[in-house]
Amino acid sequence: MDYKKSGVDIEAGYRSVELMKKHVQGTMRPEVLTGLGGFSGAFSMEAFKSMEKPTLVSGTDGVGTKLKLAFLLDRHDTVGIDCVAMCVNDIACAGGEPLFFLDYIACGKNYPEKIASIVSGVAEGCKQAGAALIGGETAEMPGFYPEDEYDLAGFAVGVVDEKDIITGADVKVGDVLIGMASSGVHSNGFSLVRQIFPMEAEALGKHYEALGTTLGEALLAPTKIYVKALRQIKEAGVRIKACSHITGGGFYENIPRMLPEGKQALIMKNSYEVPPIFGMLARDGQVEEHVMYNTYNMGIGMVLAVDLSDAQKTMEAIRAAGETPYMIGEIADGEKGVSLC
DSSP, rough: OOTTTEEEHHHHHHHHHHHHHHHHTTTOTTTTTTOHHHHHHHBOOGGGSSSSSSSEEEEEEEEEGHHHHHHHHHHOOSHHHHHHHHHHHHHTTTOOOOEEEEEEEEESSOHHHHHHHHHHHHHHHHHHTTTTTEEEEEEEEEEBBTTOOOOEEEEEEEEEEEOOOOOOOTOOTOOOOEEEEEESSTOOOOHHHHHOOOOSHHTTEOOOOOOOOEHHHHHHHOOOOOHHHHHHHHTTTTTOOOEEEETTHHHHHHHHEEEEEEEEEEOOGGGGGGHHHHHHHHHTTTHHHHHHTTTTTTTTTEEEEGGGGHHHHHHHHHHHTTOEEEEEEEEEEEESSSOOO
């Protein structure tokens, strides 16, 4: 008896590392001091000494049950982008610049090519965020996960000068709410998605004219990474007063997190076009509107509060970063929360 006969293939682990190296290398930043394969990753903070009070910000998350679609469609090169996005968007919400990322893949059986495909997505997400992929772990866990399944999670660290942290503390009445378009469902609400749509290859492979693609491709569309857009806004001289990443809990849970007590967000539902995938979810699943806005991003992946005088400059900066902005509402006095109108 040996380790391989028990279900853990060490040689497959070595091959996985070799296959992923080319993807990881493309994410490197000058501050990275170590190479892939060590026991830890080292990152120099020398470049941030000019900040008055350099402050670390961190985020951790996973992809959740969206992975079930990746298993069904045997498509593994985009879920890594989702994993990175869920972490770095949260860091960017605080005004932070993502610096580095670490991933964790747990699988029933290590198929090196599949692991490398997953990591290629992680690396692509890191490139979009400007973060270095400085380490990770692939754990082969036979008997714990089915052979063809895996879980994927990550952890990111960023930096921000303390004076530039976005807290929402000085949000005032009349401030404008600007939303950035999502790419679709992103990485939340898939437990409900899987109850509404048949999780079968034939159903997921069906092309819909309204979607412009197959149902499976629309659902697997990777989460938008908004780091570049938020950086562009800052470089344009705009101070973002508050910021919310619209993840699980949709509008109703996430937007209040950026508001001070006594202020509410007034959102105009007709201020932007809701992507057709959400109409399909609501119709096919007979999901009422409140539940939709309390579960999904409904086409808006990030919401910002800025001064009215900065609204146009903010919209221009977002467009320059390649994202689509909408002026979706404003701040008003009232009980902390969200009102859709």
